[in-house]
Amino acid sequence: MAEIAESSGGHGKGGKKRAKKQSTRVDMTPMVDLAFLLLTFFVLTATFAKPKSMELSLPAKPPIGSPPPPPVKKGVTFLLTKDDKIFYYAGEFYEVGNSKGMPPTDLKETNFSSEGLHKLLMEQNQWANDEIEKLRTQNKAKTLADTAFKRMAVDITANTNAITALIKTDDKTTYRNVIDMLDELKICNVGKRVLGVEMMPSEYILLQAKIN
Amino acid sequence: MPKIRPAAHAPSIDMTPMVDLAFLLVTFFMLTASFRMAEPVIVDPPSSVSDKTLPENTVLITVDNEGRSFFGVGNAEARRNTLAKMSEKYKITFSEKQIQTFEGLPSFGVDIKNLPNYLDANEAKRKDFQPQKGVPLDSMNNQLRDWIQISATELNVLYTKNKEKAELEGKPFIGEKPRYAIKADSKVKYIFVKDVFKTFTDMQIYTFNLITAMEGGTKVEAAAH
Numbered sequence: 001m002a003e004i005a006e007s008s009g010g011h012g013k014g015g016k017k018r019a020k021k022q023s024t025r026v027d028m029t030p031m032v033d034l035a036f037l038l039l040t041f042f043v044l045t046a047t048f049a050k051p052k053s054m055e056l057s058l059p060a061k062p063p064i065g066s067p068p069p070p071p072v073k074k075g076v077t078f079l080l081t082k083d084d085k086i087f088y089y090a091g092e093f094y095e096v097g098n099s100k101g102m103p104p105t106d107l108k109e110t111n112f113s114s115e116g117l118h119k120l121l122m123e124q125n126q127w128a129n130d131e132i133e134k135l136r137t138q139n140k141a142k143t144l145a146d147t148a149f150k151r152m153a154v155d156i157t158a159n160t161n162a163i164t165a166l167i168k169t170d171d172k173t174t175y176r177n178v179i180d181m182l183d184e185l186k187i188c189n190v191g192k193r194v195l196g197v198e199m200m201p202s203e204y205i206l207l208q209a210k211i212n
Numbered sequence: 213m214p215k216i217r218p219a220a221h222a223p224s225i226d227m228t229p230m231v232d233l234a235f236l237l238v239t240f241f242m243l244t245a246s247f248r249m250a251e252p253v254i255v256d257p258p259s260s261v262s263d264k265t266l267p268e269n270t271v272l273i274t275v276d277n278e279g280r281s282f283f284g285v286g287n288a289e290a291r292r293n294t295l296a297k298m299s300e301k302y303k304i305t306f307s308e309k310q311i312q313t314f315e316g317l318p319s320f321g322v323d324i325k326n327l328p329n330y331l332d333a334n335e336a337k338r339k340d341f342q343p344q345k346g347v348p349l350d351s352m353n354n355q356l357r358d359w360i361q362i363s364a365t366e367l368n369v370l371y372t373k374n375k376e377k378a379e380l381e382g383k384p385f386i387g388e389k390p391r392y393a394i395k396a397d398s399k400v401k402y403i404f405v406k407d408v409f410k411t412f413t414d415m416q417i418y419t420f421n422l423i424t425a426m427e428g429g430t431k432v433e434a435a436a437h
Contacts, residue, residue, distance in 0.1 A: 028231065035234045042241030053393060053421035054262035058409060060418055080402075169402050175275075176258040176398035178405075179424060183260045196409065 054182065058196050075164045076124055079107065079199065079207050080181060082172035086110045086117060087210055090124070095202050107210050112180050121165075121188035128162035128189050157191025164192040168199045170207065251318050252282055252339065258398035260424035267388045267421070269371065271363050273356070274319055275396035279404035280346030283359045284319025290366040291315050297362045298324060302355075306331070321346045324355055349411050357411050364390060364417075395423035 079087040087107040094102040110116040122129060132153050138144040144152075156162060165185050169178065178195070185193050199207070253276040274282040285291045295314050299306050302324050306314070310331040321344050322330045330341050349356035367390035378385035392412060396405045412420065 028227075032227070032231050032234065035231065035238055039234055039238045039241065042238065042245055046241055046245060051257075051266045051395075051423045052260070052262055052426055053264055053266045053423050054260050055264065055419065056422050057419045058413055060416070061413065169406070171401065171403050173402040174398070175396045175400045175402050175405050178402050179258040179260055179398070179422065183262070187261060196406070196413075 054179070056182070056195070059194060073160055073164075074162070075166055077166040077168060077203075078181060079203060080167065080169045080173040080177050081207060081211060082170075084112055084174075084177060085211070086112070086177075086181075087207055088120070093200065093203060105206070107206055109210070112177070112184070117181075117184050118188065121184060121190060125163045125188050125190055128156050128159065128191075131156045132189050153189070154191065157189055162192065163190060164194065165190050166197055167193065167195045168197055168203070170199060170204065252321055252344070253280070255395055255397045256399075257395055257423050257425050259426065260422075262424055263426070264421075266393060266423060267391050269367060269388050269390045270393040270421070271360055271367065271390065272319060272393045272395060273360075273408050274321075275394070275400055275405055275408060276321075276346075277397040277399045279400055280321050280344070281349055281356060281404070281408055282319040282321035283347045283356060283363075284317075285363045285367065287367060287370060288315045290363055290370055291317070293366040293369075294359065294363040297366070298358065301358060301362075304328065323348055349407055354411060356408070357415065360392070360411065360417075361415060364392075391421055392417060392419070393421045393423055 075092075076088055076090050077093070081087065087109055089105050089107055092105075094105045096104040110120055135144060135149055135152055135156075139146065139149040167178065167181055182193065182195070251274070253274065255274055255276055268286060270286045272284040272286065274284065276282070285294060292311060292315050295306060295311060298304075304324055304327070306328060310328055313331045314327075317331075320327070320330060322341065323343075323345070326341075326343065330338065330344075333341055347356045347359060348354065371387055371389060374387050375385050378387075394405065394408060396408075409420075412418070
């Protein structure tokens, strides 16, 4: 407790005036209490983790009257739907009884597990993954600079031998699935990804048939 | 035999180092703390492997798990100017007090017609404010579009102003160009987010930052080998 200096009562006795020894101690308890209170408050309210973000670029709408885009080479189309299901097909979509005489496209099913989508993308994008792996070994052996490695990796994902992923969604797809899909594409070095293309009616019919 | 008596004085511990440390921590937390007002909805963003931090200077659209969209601007000054322009455009007047409240508001999700009432409500009641249906963004009444357009212009004006000011004074400029961020709940149906995307692409804005939480680590490991 704060020690209050006792009043020096003995003035009279003719003795020398002596400065009474005063205690220099101040009671710190309230201050320390307050310090801890503040500490607790700041600890509990602090938010350290700054939000992370993923950059996404959507394709611009082609001007009206422009020629239709050339068919995508090495494309894999993913149809995302409810219950975390993914259906996919590689290459072009052929309807039943198409004029080109190709067998009709069948949808294959996969899921978001590492045995499903991840494995599938690694296989489909084998070429790009192998090329990037080669560069990475060089990069680790210090024969390739980091900046060059990054630039060359980007070039590889843009190469015609690398796959293009088209992501199509229906009205039951959750946002989480879309983000997981984009994430997995990034992990598997798929640089060319197209989001926001509407599902074709024939694709939709086939998808509904597959779900039920 | 004499009794052994315990020492008479109270046991005392020297607290000085502990107190020193406590103050150090208080100082640290005080200096690093950044305060903000409560957001109107709690949104749980999906996780991703992306590790880019979100830029400061953003127009933020939040989509909650019911698909409602909320609008926010990262800069108080831009917020004020945006409100002034919007009030002109929609012919809705705001009192000085309401403008001040708006300046401190991280984001909101009401029709501009209800905005004055929303701002008058106290902070605790705002969460249950009715009707909080999100900022309208359908093609007939796309208020979100106007909010985005005007706030982006305001952010750009501020950006150039600050940059010029820094150049005049010969100081290094560390600001960033305004960006567009979308924070959506992981459970929301993608079509609601798509509507927000469409609002942006209609304005010829094609690049966004999607806010995500940090990944738990399983996928990162899978990517490593």
